[in-house]
Amino acid sequence: MAELTNQDRALVRLLQEDCRLTNQELADRTGMSASVCWRRVRALEETGVISRYAAIVDPDAAGLKFRAMVHVSLARTDAATVHSFLEEVGRRPEVLQCYATSGSPDYHMLVMCRDLDDYNRFYDEFLFERSCVGQVSMHLIVKTVKSDVKLPV
Template sequence: MTDLDRIDRRILALLQEDGRLPAVELAERVGLSPTSTGERLRRLQKEGVIQGFRARLDPRRLGLELLVFVEVSLDKTTPDVFERFAAAVRRAPEVLECHMVAGGFDYLVKTRVADMAAYRRFLGESLLALPGVRETRTYAVMEEVKSDGPLPV
């Protein structure tokens, strides 16, 4: 675990708000010189605290209106089946997130598609075809209350 001081945490909070914040402005807002701020940024990246930067896109403007969560139960819970499923789901471009969970099912999958017809195609042609899938339960999102919130630093 990386030891983060108050300034590191402030840098992380500011970058979660705006990852394109100019270095000079970031330095001003944390009260350090641009050189010191740059050194901290490089350290945070090298240590893996900052994993990268990306643009957040509006899925609706891209025609991806429907957000769906899917519970996936596998036919067997062996290391080999877990490995094959995980490898296959990593290659599925429609899958935004996939988490192995404890409880009444094995994985929780998050996907975004154009509409219910597109989801039906994804379910039948992609998800159910993944190795080891025995059963799924689908939850279509009616309203996104909070998504992509910043981590509490």
């Protein structure tokens, strides 16, 4: 898809706010006809600008009271080891986000669990068991200042 148009940006902003809006509601709010609106949304989906739709769940209401930023440095960084580690991270439901960054440590993960016991199980059964994991540090999140999933389009 070429550069986003103003209409595309308006659609993306509205859908980020409430993805349950009907096509007619989107069209009305953006000043487009329903058919043009439908084609624009479809194009945004097909080109991957909109990759999926999801419900945003409140972690406290879902019982996820333990939140931490976990920093992992790998002891070995050959391609096969990194690939295996990242695949395993991708399968862990406790890991909501994982970022590879420059410098040290190698990976930063947002981890959410019910409580400290759940985190200890995650640590013992996953991180501690990976021979490629060299060092782990954890910073407990004591207060959420800002948490949003809307991109500034």
